[in-house]
Amino acid sequence: MNCRSEVLEVSVEGRQVDEAMLALVHTILLHRSTGKFHYKKEGTYSIGTVGTQDIDCDFIDFSFVRVSSDELDRVIRKAVGEFKDAMGNGTDGMGQISLEFYQKKKSRWPFSDECIPWEVWSIKVNVVNLANEQERQICREKVGEKLGEKVINIVEVINRHEYLPKMPTQSEVDNVFDTSLKDVQPYLYKITFQITDTLGTSVSTTMRRLIKDTLAL
Amino acid sequence: MDSDLSPQDKKDLDKFIKFFALKTVQVIVQARLGEKICTRSSSSPTGSDWFNLAIKDIPEVTHEAKKALAGQLPGIGRSMCVEISLKTSEGDSMELETWCLEMNEKCDKDIKVSYTVYNRLSLLLKSLLAITRVTPAYKLSRKQGHDYVILYRIYFGEVQLTGLGEGFQTVRVGVVGTPVGTITLSCAYRTNLAFMSTRQFERTAPIMGIIIDHFVERPFGNMGHMHPCNYRAPAEEEGGYTGVEDSQEVCTTSFSTSPPSQCVSALSTAHLKSLKPAVMDTLKVPVMSLGFSHQLYCSRLSYQPPVLVGAADFCHPSTLNAANPHQMGIPGKEGGVPQQVPVQPCHAAQAEHARASSCLPNDHVPAVPSGSGEDAEASSRSTDGKSVSPRDVMETTFTRKVGAFVNKPGTQVTTASLDLPFAAFAPRAYDIEENDPMVQPPESPATSSPLQGSLHSQGSGESGVPAQDDFVMVDFKPAFSKDDLLPMDLGTFYREFQNPPQLASLTIDVSSQSMAEDLDSLPEKLAVYEKNIDEFDAFVDTLQ
Numbered sequence: 109m110n111c112r113s114e115v116l117e118v119s120v121e122g123r124q125v126d127e128a129m130l131a132l133v134h135t136i137l138l139h140r141s142t143g144k145f146h147y148k149k150e151g152t153y154s155i156g157t158v159g160t161q162d163i164d165c166d167f168i169d170f171s172f173v174r175v176s177s178d179e180l181d182r183v184i185r186k187a188v189g190e191f192k193d194a195m196g197n198g199t200d201g202m203g204q205i206s207l208e209f210y211q212k213k214k215s216r217w218p219f220s221d222e223c224i225p226w227e228v229w230s231i232k233v234n235v236v237n238l239a240n241e242q243e244r245q246i247c248r249e250k251v252g253e254k255l256g257e258k259v260i261n262i263v264e265v266i267n268r269h270e271y272l273p274k275m276p277t278q279s280e281v282d283n284v285f286d287t288s289l290k291d292v293q294p295y296l297y298k299i300t301f302q303i304t305d306t307l308g309t310s311v312s313t314t315m316r317r318l319i320k321d322t323l324a325l
Numbered sequence: 326m327d328s329d330l331s332p333q334d335k336k337d338l339d340k341f342i343k344f345f346a347l348k349t350v351q352v353i354v355q356a357r358l359g360e361k362i363c364t365r366s367s368s369s370p371t372g373s374d375w376f377n378l379a380i381k382d383i384p385e386v387t388h389e390a391k392k393a394l395a396g397q398l399p400g401i402g403r404s405m406c407v408e409i410s411l412k413t414s415e416g417d418s419m420e421l422e423t424w425c426l427e428m429n430e431k432c433d434k435d436i437k438v439s440y441t442v443y444n445r446l447s448l449l450l451k452s453l454l455a456i457t458r459v460t461p462a463y464k465l466s467r468k469q470g471h472d473y474v475i476l477y478r479i480y481f482g483e484v485q486l487t488g489l490g491e492g493f494q495t496v497r498v499g500v501v502g503t504p505v506g507t508i509t510l511s512c513a514y515r516t517n518l519a520f521m522s523t524r525q526f527e528r529t530a531p532i533m534g535i536i537i538d539h540f541v542e543r544p545f546g547n548m549g550h551m552h553p554c555n556y557r558a559p560a561e562e563e564g565g566y567t568g569v570e571d572s573q574e575v576c577t578t579s580f581s582t583s584p585p586s587q588c589v590s591a592l593s594t595a596h597l598k599s600l601k602p603a604v605m606d607t608l609k610v611p612v613m614s615l616g617f618s619h620q621l622y623c624s625r626l627s628y629q630p631p632v633l634v635g636a637a638d639f640c641h642p643s644t645l646n647a648a649n650p651h652q653m654g655i656p657g658k659e660g661g662v663p664q665q666v667p668v669q670p671c672h673a674a675q676a677e678h679a680r681a682s683s684c685l686p687n688d689h690v691p692a693v694p695s696g697s698g699e700d701a702e703a704s705s706r707s708t709d710g711k712s713v714s715p716r717d718v719m720e721t722t723f724t725r726k727v728g729a730f731v732n733k734p735g736t737q738v739t740t741a742s743l744d745l746p747f748a749a750f751a752p753r754a755y756d757i758e759e760n761d762p763m764v765q766p767p768e769s770p771a772t773s774s775p776l777q778g779s780l781h782s783q784g785s786g787e788s789g790v791p792a793q794d795d796f797v798m799v800d801f802k803p804a805f806s807k808d809d810l811l812p813m814d815l816g817t818f819y820r821e822f823q824n825p826p827q828l829a830s831l832t833i834d835v836s837s838q839s840m841a842e843d844l845d846s847l848p849e850k851l852a853v854y855e856k857n858i859d860e861f862d863a864f865v866d867t868l869q
Contacts, residue, residue, distance in 0.1 A: 144368040159379040162361035256459040267499030291366040
């Protein structure tokens with residue numbers, strides 16, 4: 109199975125990084141989350157209800173919809189916050205957040221479970237610094253428009269209805285879905301990021317991860 | 326093609342499509358209410374949430390959507406469209422976007438109706454939620470209120486995109502293949518929003534004509550009392566109205582061609598004061614504005630019912646098969662087969678649309694000022710011998726020439742053009758009605774505010790209007806002033822502050838003295854600055 113990979117690129121000002129990332133990650137997760145599964149006898153299950161919430165950005169002329177789950181929001185904000193801290197404050201730079209949806213494949217001991225990604229979203233961020241308030245105002249609107257285009261891109265990809273993991277049995281639900289949240293159930297995902305400093309060299313957690321994965325195998 | 330589908334699947338599919346259409350309309354309309362939407366996730370299925378999404382149902386919207394569908398389903402050649410438009414407080418309207426739910430002939434025979442189609446429809450609704458916040462109309466709808474309102478219209482059949490102007494863009498929300506066809510959801514939105522401002526100018530002259538046309542088509546009998554001002558009988562008293570209607574009541578009186586005393590009495594300050602709250606009342610809430618839209622659009626195909634967001638009973642669980650939650654699946658298979666599709670009446674039967682009567686006066690309010698002027702003007706026709714009406718608000722030294730809605734449509738030009746206060750000095754070409762006996766008023770600056778232009782005195786000839794040739798002001802009566810009411814009024818204020826004293830620095834004597842002093846003190850000042858030069862440098866450094 110091939111992993112579907114999509115790349116989104118945005119240029120934002122320093123203080124817009126958080127909201128831009130939240131907007132895109134939440135939009136993707138909105139489409140990749142279902143209600144909680146409740147398995148019943150005879151192998152049937154019911155699905156809970158996903159609520160939605162409008163969020164207005166403070167630094168961008170943009171609003172987006174996210175899943176109504178404070179828990180999920182906290183997790184995403186934490187990841188985006190770490191990304192932003194890694195990007196540094198007030199400096200130009202480039203970075204990339206990757207939102208990867210994967211399935212777990214149980215392996216026999218001593219091998220650990222395998223994580224097989226089936227969809228990876230890479231959001232490349234270019235942070236710029238602006239000199240004055242007028243430029244910031246223009247940037248506010250422009251970034252809002254750009255994010256709108258990205259949302260349309262995301263929706264376009266998702267509505268191709270390409271591979272999605274099969275609905276799991278009760279015993280396998282944790283291999284497909286993240287069941288740790290109380291109110292919603294997104295597909296298993298992980299968020300990683302890498303930062304490129306202004307010199308263009310890649311100082312990355314990705315390299316370390318690659319090495320780690322290779323060693324793990 | 327249908328023969329490949331089992332009866333149960335066909336039934337399920339029809340139900341899915343029907344409720345998908347209804348939910349689509351709800352999502353679109355709710356996204357244009359101007360408010361942030363928030364619904365709660367629930368881990369336990371309530372059984373009333375179609376497509377596993379918490380989308381509230383506004384009963385009026387559901388009702389009207391069902392009315393538009395009229396028992397049919399969106400199908401091949403039968404599209405369901407939701408048109409979103411904008412209407413200004415002046416009556417101009419513009420289509421902003423049209424959302425289309427269509428079906429084409431491309432079938433996916435192998436797809437599992439009960440599971441895959443259902444889940445994909447759910448995904449499509451989520452996409453719709455996301456996309457509705459991205460099109461330009463969303464921002465406009467969030468800012469609706471005093472200046473404009475957002476309206477919606479649902480229709481079924483052929484898609485009409487001509488109202489979107491040139492260069493409209495299309496965004497496809499998504500597609501879902503089914504055994505009977507492929508469902509497509511898309512949005513066409515206007516990009517040229519500059520259109521409206523030009524239209525407003527074009528419409529300035531015949532604005533009364535538009536109002537007349539506008540309400541002629543209105544079919545609602547109970548809107549009789551909301552008819553435009555020009556239809557009202559003079560001096561008709563109707564009590565028990567809200568502030569909005571009161572002001573409209575007043576302004577309708579002022580529009581009539583009734584005798585001066587009745588008309589002008591309506592033009593009281595109180596009336597003018599009440600105007601403002603009226604405007605606020607009618608335009609303050611998007612909900613109400615949607616209701617208002619209802620009135621105007623009743624002449625068109627469908628409705629725009631008032632959307633009572635706060636009041637509506639959201640998410641009626643109705644009589645459901647409680648035993649069966651929304652979706653039952655047999656996991657492990659490609660699609661779980663739901664054992665029972667929820668039966669969801671989903672219809673909080675509204676017998677009628679709420680007719681928000683208070684909404685209508687939006688159209689009237691802007692017309693009031695000019696209308697009031699014309700009303701007073703109407704009275705002026707019979708004031709040959711009459712003195713200034715006792716309740717004149719504005720004793721500007723001019724008067725209108727012809728009455729509003731009198732059988733002289735040619736004279737129904739804008740207030741600004743007729744009410745040339747200094748028309749005496751204007752070319753005679755403006756004096757369309759040569760037989761008007763009223764004295765031409767002295768000219769004042771062109772009035773941008775219709776209010777200003779509309780208020781005038783009667784029989785200005787007697788009130789000290791100067792003769793055209795000798796510009797001798799016998800008695801200064803400025804605009805908006807009432808000499809007889811307050812000890813300190815606008816006129817007094819003008820007089821007192823008309824000639825302010827010269828600034829001290831500008832008088833010659835003082836300036837010449839200070840100049841000399843300045844010159845003398847310069848060297849000393851320079852010395853002081855040089856002494857403190859280090860301080861200044863340090864200050865400049867901190868700024869960098």
